[in-house]
Amino acid sequence: MDALDVARWQFGVTTVYHFLFVPLTIGLSVLVAILQTMWHRTGNERYLKLTKFYGKLFLINFAMGVVTGIVQEFQFGMNWSDYSRFVGDVFGAPLAIEALVAFFLESTFIGLWIFGWDRLPKRAHLASIWAAAIGTNLSAYFILAANSFMQNPVGYRIDPDSGRAELTDFPAVLTNKVALITFPHTLAGSFLVAGSLIVAVGLWHVIRNRDSADTGAYRFATKFGSWVVLVASAAVLFTGDIQGKIMTDVQPMKMAAAEGLYTTESPASFSVLTIGSLDGSREVFALKIPYLLSYLGTGDPNGTVHGINDLQAQYATQYGAGSYTPIIPVTYWSFRFMIAFGMAAGAIALLVLWSQRKGRTPSSKWLLRAGLAMPVLPLLANSFGWIFTEMGRQPWIVFGEMLTRNGVSRSVSLAEVLTSFTAFTLIYATLAVIEVKLLLRYAKAGVPDVSEQPPTDDTDDAERPLAFAY
Incomplete structure (x- = not known):
């Protein structure tokens, strides 16, 4: 640490x-x-x-x-x-x-x-x-x-x-x-x-x-x-x-990570439950709804959603060596x-x-x-x-x-x-x-x-100090 x-x-x-x-x-x-x-x-x-x-x-x-x-x-x-x-x-x-x-x-x-x-x-x-x-x-x-x-x-x-x-x-x-x-x-x-x-x-x-x-x-x-x-x-x-559609456009890695999507898919399925490997590099088990992720990410049921591993390779080439995966x-x-x-x-x-x-x-x-x-x-x-x-x-x-x-x-x-x-x-x-x-x-x-309360003295209202209303 x-x-x-x-x-x-x-x-x-x-x-x-x-x-x-x-x-x-x-x-x-x-x-x-x-x-x-x-x-x-x-x-x-x-x-x-x-x-x-x-x-x-x-x-x-x-x-x-x-x-x-x-x-x-x-x-x-x-x-x-x-x-x-x-x-x-x-x-x-x-x-x-x-x-x-x-x-x-x-x-x-x-x-x-x-x-x-x-x-x-x-x-x-x-x-x-x-x-x-x-x-x-x-x-x-x-x-x-x-x-x-x-x-x-x-x-x-x-x-x-x-x-x-x-x-x-x-x-x-x-x-x-x-x-x-x-x-x-x-x-x-x-x-x-x-x-x-x-x-x-x-x-x-x-x-x-x-x-x-x-x-x-x-x-x-x-x-x-x-x-x-x-x-x-x-x-x-x-x-x-x-x-979600804007996020897929400007931060595709975030959308891929949200879905545990390791490889690029077209059409892409929405993950109900995904279990990945311990090193976070691949999918071990997944329960998915077909076409839903493509629609959520792109507005097209057959749209392409990029996966974690493909984006990692792209960012390593673009920004230099290192991990760009959350x-x-x-x-x-x-x-x-x-x-x-x-x-x-x-x-x-x-x-x-x-x-x-x-x-x-x-x-x-x-x-x-x-x-x-x-x-x-x-x-x-x-x-x-x-x-x-x-x-x-x-x-x-x-x-x-x-x-x-x-x-x-x-x-x-x-x-x-x-x-x-x-x-x-x-x-x-x-x-x-x-x-x-x-x-x-x-x-x-x-x-x-909130019923009206009669005044308790003869002090003019304008001369009374401000008080917390509650």
Whole structure:
């Protein structure tokens, strides 16, 4: 084990941990805005209660996401300084815009939304949560545009003197075809997570607090969240299909590794289960669906999909001697876990809707257990999706331009990386406990009382200090 191995583990652990909060923040920001819009248009108190209830869960998650996200920026300079030096001119542009525009937009208007209850005009207050949601989604786009450059470098040139990548076409970076499809795919996955949380919390209250005066609000929440999950599941499949075709075009090795396809096939079969040799060079056993991989990869049932061994030979000729094959079991199984966990969440959403048909009230303990597992399933799907995306690109840190081993900080020792890795892991474990306890505490508390409260003193409203609305 050397500094490179630990640096990769550290970045992988902190990234996956941070991304546990990202999709929930992206999805809940929009769904809370929709709930508040429903209250604004109808005046129905039910929607106001749900807005404040799920808004509180959104704010807890948002705060934790900000804290964990800051670490990501530091790591580029800490452990990956050679990478930052090589690609900073390109990579820094979308990240700078994300921080200066998108993050400031969402953080400013979230503050107005928190403290603006009963102080801002209703329309202005509603506009603040929508502005925050837009900022959150813009933030995601700029970050994905930066990551997409690593997958499919565009809009740059290599300076012959410094050897650095220099930005030549910023619009090309923002309109990278990988970014254009990764963004909606990520949004769909985010709504899958957010909808699942709404279902889980609502279903728990419906079954455990059947005689509550707010049962109607919880029943609506479970239906609302279930429909969000189903629509998001369809969007994930649709965008994932397009993403697979683009991936086959720009990163054929990643598609081959995802399917355990060792030799070029035309037509190519989709692998239900493939067992390879221990050295990862050939197929030992496979259960396949004919023609499906060709369609998923090229749009043509008879299309050609290149195999791992053929691509390895091609890359060795093109880039020089060495292995250009990712870790096959990791890419193969992370791809399948991503699909399986996402589909499982959709299936549970169907069961939840079926259990409430014709006004029925669900009561099954098994359904409750499945519902409580719902938020975890799409979180796992998202995590395995990013593991597949990043591990499938290996050994490249910037595909075709820079190998991962060449991007690590050469002056950082193994002991230093181990120290920071250990510290981050312990801190993140502590934050995880805090996050889960806060979410469970406020989720169990239920929707707030939103009835008008008479003032307790004669202080003029304009002179009262700003207070947290929850």
